[in-house]
Each structure stands twice: as C-alpha cells, then as structure tokens.
Amino acid sequence: MQAFVARAVPLVAALTLAACATTPPAPVFSQDALPDAVKVPAGHRVAMETVGVGEITYECRAKAQAAGSFEWAFVGxxxxxxxxxxxxxGTYFGPPATWAxxxxxxxxxxxxxxxxxxAGNLPLQLVKANPATGAGALVGVAYIQRVATRGGVAPASACDAGTAGRREIVKYQADYILWKPV
Known part of the structure; x- marks a missing residue:
C-alpha cells in the first residue's frame, strides 16, 4: 500500500499542476464599450474590480434659485x-465619496x-482619486470608474412643499473599477 501511495502522490500533483496550467486567467475589465468621457487614461491598470450593492438616500428640498420649486436632492x-x-x-459611502x-x-x-x-440607472462615472490613507489595497489608486449601474436614480414620488424634508432610500448596484498607474 505504501508503494501505491508513494507513486500516486506525484501523479496527483502532476495532474493538479497540469489542470492549473490550462485554467484560463480571470477576466479583466475592459473599457472598450464605455463612452470616452469615462475611460481611464492610458498608462493605468485595473487594481481591483468590485460590485457595490447598497442604497442611496435622497431628500425632498426646495430648488436653489427657483422659488416654489422642489426636487429630490442626493444626500449620500x-x-x-x-x-x-x-x-x-469594503464599503462605499459619502459625502465625500469614500471607498474603504x-x-x-x-x-x-x-x-x-x-x-x-x-433609463432608470445612475450615470456612469469617472472619479479622480485622492491619495489613499492607511496601508492596503487602495494605496496607489488613481482613478475609479462606476459602471454597470442598476437603479439608484431619484425617486419618482411627489416632491413638493408638502413633502419637503422627507427622505427616501433607493436601492442600487454598480461596479466600481479601481485603477493604478502601470
């Protein structure tokens, strides 16, 4: 039995290595289908791909410089x-827009x-990152893209003098792609 195990272990190891060698690499985010306005400049590589799943809070407020008009304002x-x-x-929150x-x-x-x-989805976005704090994965991140958005737009419910100050929470999802210089 020991002789069988001694011959089987190297065989299993060789087969495992061969399987790993044929496994395709993980897909890397491509900007090809994005509008030019939100593409990250050349000279950067994807450092991290994340999916943000959460909510956005809006508040019914008077419009600035439009007496008697109201709108759903982004809170965070x-x-x-x-x-x-x-x-x-990690988490994403704000303001200010913060990825932790x-x-x-x-x-x-x-x-x-x-x-x-x-329609019905937050716009795509390109963000210029400030220098990171702390030590870890976000050190060196230069740009962040918000893509593949689902939901998150301001509520369709009434926003007027009678509802001023009311807050509503809207569910959303978006991919946040973090980029570092090459």
Missing part, C-alpha cells in the same frame, strides 16, 4: 463592496466626468 450612498466572487471587501477597504486603506475622490446609462 451607502454600499457594501464585494469582489467578483461575492465576498465583502476592509484592510484599513481608504480613498476619496472627485468626479471628473459622467456619461448616461440606460
């Missing part, structure tokens, strides 16, 4: 960031550009 997002396998790797990795690193950013998404 709150979402869990998951990797492509569905494991939680579970490893303690954190980055804020400012919007550079937006592009329309399909």
């Amino acid at each position: 997002p709150k979402a869990d960031l998951q990797n492509r396998a569905g494991a939680k790797v 990795a579970d490893d303690g690193s954190r980055v804020t950013g400012a919007q550079l550009a937006v592009a329309p998404a399909s």
